[in-house]
Amino acid sequence: MAPALTRAAGDADLVVVGAGAGGMTAALVAAHAGLRVVLCESTQQAGGTTATSAGTLWIPGNRHGRVAGHVDSVDDAARYLKLLAGADDARGRRRAFLATGDEAVAWLEANSQVAFTSSGVHPDYLVQPGASYAGRALSPLPYDGRKLGADFVRIRPPIPEFMVLGGMMVGKADIQALLRRWSSTRAFSHSARLVLRYLADRLRYSRGTRLVMGNALVARLFASVRDSGVDVRFGWRLLELMHEGGRVTGAVFDTESGVQRISASRGVVLATGGVGHDVDLRSELLPAHWDIATLACASVVGDGISSARRAGAVLERHPHGNFFWQPVSRVAREGGDVGLFPHLFLDRAKPGLIAVDALGRRFVNEAASYHHFVEGLLANGQRAWLVCDAAFVERYGLGVIPPGTKRLERWIASGYVTVDGSLTALSRRLGIDADGFAATIADTNRDACIGFDVAFRKGEAPLDRFNGDASHGPNPCLGVIAHAPFLALAILPADAASSAGLATDADGRVLDDTGQSLAGLYACGNDAASVMCGTYPGPGTTLGPAIVFGYRVGRHAVRGAAPSPHPTFSA
Ligand SMILES: Cc1cc2nc3c(=O)[nH]c(=O)nc-3n(C[C@H](O)[C@H](O)[C@H](O)COP(=O)(O)OP(=O)(O)OC[C@H]3O[C@@H](n4cnc5c(N)ncnc54)[C@H](O)[C@@H]3O)c2cc1C
Numbered sequence: 001m002a003p004a005l006t007r008a009a010g011d012a013d014l015v016v017v018g019a020g021a022g023g024m025t026a027a028l029v030a031a032h033a034g035l036r037v038v039l040c041e042s043t044q045q046a047g048g049t050t051a052t053s054a055g056t057l058w059i060p061g062n063r064h065g066r067v068a069g070h071v072d073s074v075d076d077a078a079r080y081l082k083l084l085a086g087a088d089d090a091r092g093r094r095r096a097f098l099a100t101g102d103e104a105v106a107w108l109e110a111n112s113q114v115a116f117t118s119s120g121v122h123p124d125y126l127v128q129p130g131a132s133y134a135g136r137a138l139s140p141l142p143y144d145g146r147k148l149g150a151d152f153v154r155i156r157p158p159i160p161e162f163m164v165l166g167g168m169m170v171g172k173a174d175i176q177a178l179l180r181r182w183s184s185t186r187a188f189s190h191s192a193r194l195v196l197r198y199l200a201d202r203l204r205y206s207r208g209t210r211l212v213m214g215n216a217l218v219a220r221l222f223a224s225v226r227d228s229g230v231d232v233r234f235g236w237r238l239l240e241l242m243h244e245g246g247r248v249t250g251a252v253f254d255t256e257s258g259v260q261r262i263s264a265s266r267g268v269v270l271a272t273g274g275v276g277h278d279v280d281l282r283s284e285l286l287p288a289h290w291d292i293a294t295l296a297c298a299s300v301v302g303d304g305i306s307s308a309r310r311a312g313a314v315l316e317r318h319p320h321g322n323f324f325w326q327p328v329s330r331v332a333r334e335g336g337d338v339g340l341f342p343h344l345f346l347d348r349a350k351p352g353l354i355a356v357d358a359l360g361r362r363f364v365n366e367a368a369s370y371h372h373f374v375e376g377l378l379a380n381g382q383r384a385w386l387v388c389d390a391a392f393v394e395r396y397g398l399g400v401i402p403p404g405t406k407r408l409e410r411w412i413a414s415g416y417v418t419v420d421g422s423l424t425a426l427s428r429r430l431g432i433d434a435d436g437f438a439a440t441i442a443d444t445n446r447d448a449c450i451g452f453d454v455a456f457r458k459g460e461a462p463l464d465r466f467n468g469d470a471s472h473g474p475n476p477c478l479g480v481i482a483h484a485p486f487l488a489l490a491i492l493p494a495d496a497a498s499s500a501g502l503a504t505d506a507d508g509r510v511l512d513d514t515g516q517s518l519a520g521l522y523a524c525g526n527d528a529a530s531v532m533c534g535t536y537p538g539p540g541t542t543l544g545p546a547i548v549f550g551y552r553v554g555r556h557a558v559r560g561a562a563p564s565p566h567p568t569f570s571a
Contacts, residue, residue, distance in 0.1 A: 006252055009260035012038040012231070014557050015251050016269040017238045017304060020048035022525025022546040023271030024221035025108070026508075029554025030266075031228040032111055038262055039230050040253055042237035042299050046222045047156035048273045049297040049497065049526075050543065053214035054344065056119060057138040057547060058540030059101040064118035070135025074098040077537075080130030084535040085320065096506035097531045097548050104551035105138065112224035114217070115141040123462035124538035125369035133462055137539040140217040142171070145209035146201075148223055154234070155219050156297070157207055161331060161341045161400050167207035168198040169215060175346075179403055217543070236260075238303050241268060241311045241521065248311065248520035266557045267520035270304035270510070271550070274526025275323075275498035278302025284315075285322040285500050290378070293340055293494040295326060304527035305502055311521065314503045314513045320534030322500035324542060325374030327491050329386075329399045332414045340494055341400050343386075344370050349458075349467035351479025352392040354444050355491065357384050360427060360437030362444075365456035367464035367477045371536035374493045385430060385488040389481050390419075396469070399489055408487070421484040430488055441481055451475035497542045501529040508553035522557065524549040 016027040019041035031037040045051075060077030078098055088094040108114040119137035145152045163169055170178065177190040198208045211219050225232060235256050242250040242261060250263035275281045276296035286292060309315060327348075328340040347353060349367035357363050357380055364376025366386075377384055388398060390408065397403035401411055411417050420426035427437040447453050451474030458464055459477035468476030502510050502523040509517035510528075525546040532541055 006259045006261045009253075009262050011250070011263040011265070012036045013264065013266045014038075014269065015040065015262050015264040016271060017251065018048065018271035018273060018525065018527070019046035019222070019225075019232065020271060020273055020525055020546070021050040021217060021221065021543055022527070022550040023269060024218075024225050025104075025547050025550025026269045026271065026522070026524055026554040026557070027230045028112055028221065028224055028228055029107070029551055030557050031225070031230045033558040035266060035558060037230045039225060039232045040236035040238065040251070040262075041232065041234050042272075042303070043156075044154070044234045045156040046154055046232075047215070047218035047297075049276075049295070049300060050214050050546075051156035051218045052158050052162070052295075052297060053543065054539075055140045055212075055214035055217040056122070056540040056543065057105075057116065058136060058538050058544035059105055059138055059548070060098055060132070060136050062102050062105055062118070062136070062138055064116055064138055065135025068118040068120065068135060070118065070120075072132050072135045074101070076130040076132065077136070078130070080124065080128055081532070081535075081537060083128045083130065084126065084537055085533040091505045093504070093506050093531045096552065097545055100552055101544065101548050104548045107551060108547070112220070113227070114220045114224060117141055119539065121466060122539050123466050125372060125463055125536055127461050132538065139171075140213070140220060143211045143216040143219040145205070145211050145219055148219060151222070151226065152205060152209060155211070155215060155222060158213070158215055159339060160333060161339055163207065165195070165198060167202065168194065169208055169210060169212050170194070171212035174212070238272065238307060241307050243311055243520075246519060248518060264520070266560060267522055269508075269553055269557070270308055270502070270521070270523040270527040271525045272302075272304035272527055273297065273300035274501055275302050275305065276300030278306065281305060285317065285498070290382070292323075293328065293492065295328065295340055295342060295494050295496045304523060308502050308510055308518075308521060308523065308527075312512045312518055313510045313521065315500060316503040316529035317500045318530070318534030320499075321375075322498060322534060323495035324371055324497045324499055324536060325378075326370040326494055326496045327374050327377065328494040329416070329489055329491055331400050331416060342370065342494070342496070343399060343491065345467045347386070347396055347398050348373065349464055349477050350392070350396040350469055351448065351472045351475070351477055352481055353386055353388040353398075353479075354440065354481065355384050355386050356432060356437060356440055357381060358432055360433045360435070360440050362440055362455055365453070365458045365464065367458050367461070367467060369463060369536060377491070377493050382493055384491050385432070386491050387481065387486065387488050389483050390485045390487065391483055392479070392481075393487060398487065408485075416489065418488045419485050421486075423481075423486050426486050426488055445480040445482060448475070448478040448480045451478060453478055497526050499530040499532065499534040501527055504528045504549075506552065507556035508549045509556070522553045524553045
């Protein structure tokens with residue numbers, strides 16, 4: 001029941017909680033079919049962690065990959081996922097995800113401002129039958145934030161380290177153009193266009209309005225939500241679910257004008273971003289001695305999961321892991337804050353960099369995906385450093401230090417990196433075992449010359465080579481570390497998303513501990529347990545399902561209590 005002293009704030013057909021990828025998709029689908037949708041967001045901006053993400057979606061067999069000529073199928077993806085995560089569960093969630101992925105993309109593109117392009121070559125993260133090399137990942141098309149008018153400020157910005165010149169977003173292609181701006185006319189004119197547009201933007205806006213990656217996805221979803229007449233309420237934080245007669249009938253919110261409740265005839269959709277910063281949930285899901293930071297948006301605090309559990313929902317955990325990982329370095333920000341910079345693809349796979357532990361040993365293939373790199377880090381203790389020389393940094397950059405950097409004083413002074421003229425002295429300053437470190441460097445330099453990484457076979461997997469340096473031989477990921485000065489950068493594990501979450505069925509209906517759905521309660525995005533069960537198949541592992549299950553939730557709410565048509569694809 002609703003707590004006393006709450007004010008009724010009207011009713012709706014569907015109340016959606018959380019304006020990230022999952023919530024906005026569900027809201028959009030329901031509103032398009034004519035439901036009265038209220039979307040409640042605890043902060044003053046839309047986007048959550050989605051806004052700070054790369055925005056990639058893993059959608060096997062998608063139309064854009066097909067049009068671009070890439071060969072892929074949901075059957076191949078099903079085979080691959082079975083090898084990673086075992087058989088699908090009895091609820092058929094994986095089958096539903098695979099069967100509906102392309103349909104969800106097609107629906108969004110036909111009915112909203114959301115638009116994607118094939119990410120092209122973007123290998124899956126593990127080498128197994130059914131893995132894809134190209135075409136399985138989608139990227140949102142860049143979006144012109146000026147189209148939002150005054151609502152541009154409603155889009156949560158990316159982390160400062162993902163912007164250049166103090167506010168200009170750059171995607172992967174932009175980074176390449178900016179780095180090569182003096183070496184081709186095309187790169188120069190692309191870079192010049194970016195910078196001129198940005199300078200013009202700054203006369204009127206607090207940051208650049210050319211949005212890419214997760215920010216483009218959020219802006220496209222938010223513009224569409226607005227177009228479709230969804231009633232968006234910023235500053236409304238979910239406190240509790242209302243239930244009556246075994247059914248969730250609405251939700252109670254903390255708002256600027258007091259505690260308010262909204263009733264919802266078709267139900268409530270929880271899409272508050274998963275575990276995030278919730279201390280209690282983290283201690284329930286992480287081993288006791290693990291002290292791990294999160295990259296989740298600060299407003300993601302486990303509210304959806306906790307409120308549903310209080311209403312009888314069950315938390316699903318995963319044997320392969322309850323979180324999705326990214327390695328980060330700590331960076332001092334203006335004003336004294338410390339930021340976490342995710343090492344996704346720019347530095348780890350490049351030739352001439354290794355990661356070592358306190359014994360001076362390597363512990364993982366540095367070119368593995370960010371998730372699998374951190375799995376190696378966690379299996380080996382949590383202290384580690386990326387090590388390279390200054391020539392590497394000048395060529396490829398290291399963390400937040402951009403390529404082309406010759407002078408390292410600023411980064412040394414802020415404590416971001418430790419630099420020394422001798423490898424032995426560097427290891428002693430950091431408390432790394434000097435003998436172990438010397439032996440590792442000798443092995444690294446030997447392997448780089450022959451082009452074969454004896455310990456971890458770095459450079460063999462398609463993903464390694466994709467993120468390596470194709471112009472470097474004999475192995476695009478192996479280089480010597482031989483010329484002073486040498487650098488070390490402390491690297492830490494962090495989670496980017498949770499895999500554990502509310503148990504749901506194939507339409508996102510939340511389940512209780514008997515496996516029955518709680519009438520009127522849905523979850524999508526990271527509030528729902530991941531269909532990948534803690535495995536990390538490839539780029540877009542959380543946003544792909546967030547969009548697909550957001551779509552399925554919206555459709556189910558529109559159908560009401562009618563039974564789901566069975567997915568046509570059988571895995
Ligand atoms: C650097 C980085 C890069 C990433 N890149 C990718 C990628 O390319 N592809 C991919 O698949 N994944 C990526 N991820 C992970 C991905 O961003 C998240 O898994 C995804 O955005 C989660 O979406 P969501 O809709 O569940 O939640 P969110 O986008 O976090 O949205 C949740 C919303 O709910 C709101 N909220 C929270 N509590 C309440 C409450 N009580 N009441 C009302 N509202 C509330 C929040 O403020 C937020 O706006 C990345 C993550 C990071 C950190």
